[in-house]
Amino acid sequence: MKRIIAITALLLACLACLAITPALALAQKQADTNKPSSTSKDFYHIVVTPGEDASTSVTINYHTNHPYSYILYADVQVESCVRNQFVKPVYELWSTKDIENTSTSSSFYTNGRFVCHATISNLHPGTKYEFFIRCGSFHPNVDSDTCFFTTAGKKDKWNFVAFTDFQSVPNSITHQLIQNMKEIGNNPPLMVCSGDMVDVAGWEDSWTWLLDNDAFRDFVYASSPGDHAYWADAKDRKYPQYTEAHTFNHLFHFPQNGAEKSKNTSYYFFYNNALFVSLDMNNSNISRGEKFDEQTRWFQHTLDSLKGTYQYLIVLMHKSVYGSSIIDSNVGKYIRPQWSPIFQKYNVDLVLSGHDHVYSRTHQLDGDHKSTIKNKGTFYLDMGSSGNKRRAVDTSLSESDGIHAKVIDLKTKELSFAANIQVTKKKMTVTVYNQHKQIADQFTIKAKRR
Ligand SMILES: [Fe+2]
Structure with a gap:
């Protein structure tokens, strides 16, 4: 040929x-x-x-x-x-x-x-x-x-795989985990990531290691940017970093339909009966301001204009709305108050996040509470790590807090995760695997829309 x-x-x-x-x-x-x-x-x-x-x-x-x-x-x-x-x-x-x-x-x-x-x-x-x-x-x-x-089809039954935080690279897990998920997902045509693909976005060798590898082939790929997409160098946070995700934007060309100040890092695409939306959470020190306000306006305007065109709504955003406020205090101060009501309003099905390097998965939440209404509410899945950067559980995340259904200490157990997500007209089934191909968590999201 x-x-x-x-x-x-x-x-x-x-x-x-x-x-x-x-x-x-x-x-x-x-x-x-x-x-x-x-x-x-x-x-x-x-x-x-x-x-x-x-x-x-x-x-x-x-x-x-x-x-x-x-x-x-x-x-x-x-x-x-x-x-x-x-x-x-x-x-x-x-x-x-x-x-x-x-x-x-x-x-x-x-x-x-x-x-x-x-x-x-x-x-x-x-x-x-x-x-x-x-x-x-x-x-x-x-x-x-x-x-x-x-290409995406119009199938009633399909699947995709999800990752987060491949960093730090090179590591001995990421590419093996991708290969595992190719086998488990039977060569899924779509792979998504919720950010922090590399530790320092300004270092090309890291990207070469991740992208120029046979494991990173033969699928359509989408990722939201992580805070490390804004890292120009390995200096500490006192050192000013990129104000835009320069290398991310020159390695990935996503649909140019995002918020004006976050073009290419915020975007949406239709895949079968699902609408995926990527949000830009910027770096860890900046989680508020006009760039974020504009993005929330864009999100709501987009969802209003696309109403009735999708069955499932899936968000990729690096920082988890119900993630650790100890690791990133902006989660509690700015991100949760800003995004939780919006996700509630638009009845988002699934939010895929990372950033904390701790595994945390919520109940189906209606606003800040466990949903009691059929066909209402959002699951928040922070898989923590698809690489070797891990953290122990902190006290802000607990399975008994009424919010989180599953919290796993990645560091002590040396675990890395990825998910295979099966989609049908009636439900989405999310199965999270560790690097040993063992199931770590599983939950079902019933279809809310026809
Ligand atoms: Fe990270």
Whole structure:
């Protein structure tokens, strides 16, 4: 299939070479002399993210030193080259130079590169596609490895897997946990994360370890940003960090439908009968202000305008509304009062969080209380860690507080978690596994909407 696609694209590649402008030729020279030292690959940090409607659209984001690369893709079931397609990405010549508080030792700083993203639309629902990236400026052509993604379908029964806080990286657990969940979830087409994928977002080596790995392939991926997406360097919190999630926003291109001040870190997408919404909780020291107020307005406006278009409502947000106020005092002071009434108003089904590095899962809550009304209320799941950064239970979280149904000390037991979530028209079943493939928790969310 790859060879057939290659022949089809040869003419397109030649045309692309003829189109080189002086400005782009200069950019190419600059990029070539700054070839990243952290990876020898021509195309790296390749991530497939959902389009606003994940049944017909995805976006592929990648970094490269080559200008004029393009993406070739095909339905794996279709052998005729006539249906093979290509798409040219949007380019940005980028490094972290001139960004506040960035680390000059990071290869994001020292190695300029092209950051490319291309949204592929008009895909067929429930279909597996293969793709690769090509730079046609050389002979022979320079190609990426072949990758895959599967679009959302309109199935009555489907599943996805969820993670949180892969940090710190590298570690010996994260990739094994992802492989485990691929097996348990039978190669789930969608993987989500509630943030803190790496410890220091300004360090490219961490991202290389996470993203340029076979475990991190063949699914559509969505994550909310964690506070560590705002870390430019490993300095302590007294040191000012990024004011925007710069590296996150250049590694992942999500639907551009979020709040204006949190574009790409807040967003939503439809996946089968579910609506996923990502929220940006910023860094740990800033959980209030106009950026957050705007995001709450955007959330409510979005949910009002999308009313009746989904059956399940799932939120990805790094900090847990009912998480630890000891680990992050802003949870109790700002986040809970701001978001709990909104989630109650919109009857959110499930909020996936992290941040505390402690496992805590609530009862179905109607506001701040255990729900007593059928078809009303929200489950809050903070899985704590899908890596090796763990904390012992603190006294602000308790299974006897009327809020939390399950609290697990990850640190003492050396546990890391991920969840497989089965969705049908009648219910969602959330099963949380540890790194030994043992079930740690399970709960059911009955459908509230038709
Ligand atoms: Fe974290």
